[in-house]
Amino acid sequence: MINLPSDEDLMDLSDLFKLFGDSTRLRILYVLHEGEMNVSDISDTLEMNQSAVSHQLKQLRINKLVNARREGKSMYYSLADEHVHTIISMGMEHILEE
Amino acid sequence: MINLPSDEDLMDLSDLFKLFGDSTRLRILYVLHEGEMNVSDISDTLEMNQSAVSHQLKQLRINKLVNARREGKSMYYSLADEHVHTIISMGMEHILEE
DNA sequence: GTTATATATGAACAGTTATTCATATGTGCA
């Protein structure tokens, strides 16, 4: 007999991985791995539309992959969790191996 | 200055994570973590359409997350890579923590 | 208050994707 996680956990888990399944969000996570950064600097660094960045940051925030803090007019984002780095590293190992 | 992976690597990486971003494929991977299994048994275990399972297995195979071998009329699938297990475990830790 | 800057948000559109159905291919056996 096979011991599957509950449907709820499976949904949560696939929702989590969906976040990593987009190269834009991966780029944002890579940038934040260097340290916290505000929205305009992220947009400039990645040469992306501010609105697109903001939409993606919202998803990352809701799913607790990043933290946000306000400083004056700016919002600074940072990685929330060491798992983020581990998951990306494992994935990178996989694709680079062969 | 930030050291981003190449665009190609980022695409490969997001494509890899997309595979984990679907609860059907996660269920298949969980089942295969118990050991190799053929397509009909996977379909029965997960109460899924045979065609749907086959389509998903094809994606997993193309992306080298599973191996396939034929035995008579049946095709037996198994996990291809220890990274699969590590990635899922890290994800599960993340969602269960809080 | 007004204005400028920074970020967030809603709606719309285009592109992608999982599932289903029907059918094809492959294998074993009589």
Add this chain to the structure above:
DNA sequence: TGCACATATGAATAACTGTTCATATATAAC
């Protein structure tokens, strides 16, 4: 060869998702 079983595949559909544009909200300085 013919038939049954196992799996794969192509097309169609429905649902989802990322980006853009326009605009709203928030903060600071005046």
